[in-house]
Amino acid sequence: MSGTPATALDFPGEVVTQAHVRYVALPGVAGPLALVTLDNGLDHTRPSTFGPAGLRSLLAAADEIEAHTPAVSAIAVTGKPFIFSVGADLAFRSSLRDPEAARAGIHAIGELGHAALRRIGEGRFGGRKVPTFALVNGAAMGGGLEVALHCDYRALSSDVTALALPEVFLGLVPGWGGTQLLPNLVGADRAVTIAIENPLNQNRMLRAAQAFALGLADVLLEPADFLEEALRWAARVIRGEIDPAAARAPVRRGQVWADAVARGRALADAKLHGAAPAAYRALDLLALAETADRDTGYAAETEALADLAVSEELAASLYAFDLVQKRAKRPAGGPDASLARPVTKVGVVGAGLMASQLALLFAQRLEVPVVLTDIDQARLDAGLATVHQEIDNLLTRKRISPDKASRLHGAVTGSLTKDVYADADLVIEAVFEDLAVKQRVFTELEAVVSPDTLLLTNTSALSVSDMASVLRHPQRVAGLHFFNPVAIMPLVEAVRGRQTDDAAIATTLAVAKKLRKNAVLTADTPAFVVNRLLTRFMGEVLAAIDNGTPVEDADQALEPLGLPMSPLVLLGLVGPAVALHVAEILHAAYPERFPGTEGLGRLVAAGKTSVYTWGPDGQQVDPEAAELIRSAASGDTPVLTGEQVREASLAALAEEIRALLDEGVVAEAADVDLCLLLGAGWPFHLGGITPYLDRTGISEKITGRRFTPPGVATLS
């Protein structure tokens, strides 16, 4: 047990969510309903959260309600406009630096949360039970949703878009009753969906209708007069005219419950391979909830919460969360945003797959005319057809309205000549990855466009500066490197060439923001950040295979990290030809760290698109591909085990990140992590990667120092 009594918890920076109480007379009901409003006094851009003072305010509200005369008939809890409550204030955990104090503090706030939520939600005052209602008028996440789960009945406003138990996403468990109450309300399988599956899928949130369908609420009401109608509904429940509980689907126990937990474990294994503990702890608690009484279940929740609070995975997650919430919004090292020039027309050179995706994205987000050019009519037609087909697909899926589709169809046109770019403010090239070809394209463009038209390249590895070197106005050339698929991947690398000026970078960053991409500003070094690191990493795996390690052993060696996919599956996704192109450029630049690419070359020469084949038995190693990677020269060094491959890969990563930072490719290690989180989907529990390399001692062992001081992204 903790040595910190809940009442003594202190959090000086807390933005306190007050629990205000008003009393509402309901027709035909003896005694008023106590209406509790959770409100931190600020607008919806600062959602109400719970710290220790907020929880004590909830307890004080319960005391006030208990003492009220006449005795209340019911309790209802609601939130300020647009926000019910988004749960625990994460800053409370961050305020506790010393791990021992953190464990005690989290243990205490776990107990305080249980006490406060139970006192309001259970509605037992002096031996009397009154019905309790959650009138969920806005976003309800984590502890906020747990407030609602504690109540007897729930009404939900149909406009709410953020309902979730996101704790597992961050590296925690729903620890204020969520794991115990949820499965006993909606059944274990739906609880696994809400508390495990959604958090592990990029923290997916539920919309009101989905939450209602899953049984999270008893009634769905329109937002225009939500609170008025919710109170009318509550009055009918209190008067006994309707019984929402009777309408709920019965919860099935036994095998069904066990199957649900097993499904959750399979999901967690597929995503994490055991790499982070939170999902597994949450599953244990969901399993416990089948039979445990509330006290037992809650005690277990608090233990899990306290354990996880002092886990390295949580420390890395909170760091990663902060990066994607804050640093991703304002690229480090960017010039004054006011330097950005307006973009009213866009050109896309090339009509291949990447060019088509770029054309659609620019048209959709910038809402300006976009002209594709290609020197070949058939290729141009095919590229345009791809864009227009994709617009129709968006319409069919009701992602856009017919008017918007019409606008987009009209916005995207094609031309065989570049003179259409005379009045374009931005032209991006997505032609073949060859320096001479790109230089020729830019030279042709410069003959047509104005001197400050921004020229962008979507190159994945070539030098932006070299491309610009042949121009009269090289200062307006920058890189904007997208990731495939363009519509989905949130990262872009904005590349500043040697001569790129601030206006060009400011415009590039402004465009990236309008495209709703998170930009990381990088220097013009080969393959920038993501491709450089992934290539280095993959190079170690390929080298091991080349040297005799079985493909499966080498490729599965990284599983304990819980990466979204194995290196060779990624290779198949990227395409061996693209990977080879990048690898060759890196080999040329840094031959000592990026050794030969012969294996990859043989794979490409043989026309292999992956090391794996997919058949009725699932993913299988293609023996021909495996053989192609292996060179005749192997055998003179010992064959690495899977574990050794992992060590070598991580050491290589640490070395490469240090080299990259020393070259000044990005401002800080945080930007490297941001790139891996958003560009490669690397998990929060690794914090990107540098927190993991720091906490495992790899960075110090390989590079002689850490990337980040202790306590920032790691426990200590």
Added chain:
Amino acid sequence: MFQSARDSVRDVVFVDGVRTPFGKAKGVYSETRADDLIVKVIRELLRRNPALPAERIDDVAIAATTQTGDQGLTIGRVAGILAGLPQSVPGYAIDRMCAGAVTAVTTTASAIAVGAYDVAIAGGVEHMGRHPMGEGADPNPRFVSEKLIDTSALVMGQTAENVHDRYPTITKERADAYALASQRKVAKAYADGLIQPDLAPVAARHTESGWELVTTDEPPRPDTTLAGLAGLKTPFRPHGRVTAGNAAGINDGATGCILAAGDVVEELGLTAKMRLAGFGFAGVEPHVMGLGPIPSTEKALARTGLSIDDIGLFELNEAFAVQVLAFLDHFGIADDDPRVNPFGGAIALGHPLASSGVRLMTQLARQFADRPDVRYGLTAMCVGFGMGATTIWENPHFTGDAGATNGRSSANAASAAANAASTAARTPGRTGGAR
């Protein structure tokens, strides 16, 4: 000639009316938007009248005196969209200051009468806490240079003092006694549950104290005494007669009603609470704007062929006690006549400018239901800048009971007794008035 698919003027029926509870400025609605208030009213109207398909509504006319901010953007249109009406239903904004909602009713009623509309929503909203009287006003200097109006016309309390000047027999004591009676009648109407059924509850946020559910009017002061009233300041003139106690307050609120053609009421099975007999607007000297209801009522009576003795119930807006008393004196009605404001009036309930007209109608409609002996009732109110607005309504529940107490209302009793509005509509002499 107006071309209509129909060859005659149609009956206009008051189907139903509701309002928000009224609040004091800076009171219960201090953090509630004006457009949200009118939205609650429209939704409550639709909820109470499920037989009315929303797509049958031809227009939404909402009045506001200050048409800016949350009362701007063509409030009738935005309110319709915010209330969830189909986007095919249009809307507009209306302004005639205090008679805004009345004008919304008469304008849409006229469109129904000539066959341009079948159904309309008419109402008003005024959030005087967010939009103080005269906000953004920029009076033309010619008013002063050419002495077009007395400058006191711009201050409503001063116009009320001016009415006292004109009619010295209307003393402060009479005004205070009238005000006290208004407070008492409201208290009794509340106790009898006559006000509450037509209120749409409003959830009002308070950042510092949480949401509350507003279900009753905030302004009434049931503990008012004559002694207390006598001691109040006269803010518009030293040793004057007009006080906060014998005038309506500064208030927030919204009202609305459903109007429909008589044949559409039958087609859809809607309720018929009142039938519009006629209306009148008139102007007076702006510095005695409180006298406006006198000529507007004379006009409405003349156009409908009725006399003041035909009117069994009066819903008079109490902007100031003095202007109500001037009206009563003009028509020879006693200060405490039971036909006048039986549920009390604006002195107690409040007067959120452009919304008040429909409150009068809603209260008249409720009285009609309980008074089959009454055939006609009227609403009247004074309007800033010297105007009056009067509407006259016929009671569909009228039975022509021989025991009727209200004078000449039995004149056409025999025919009207047979049926309610639809039959009565074809009675000669009344439709003539509406034409």
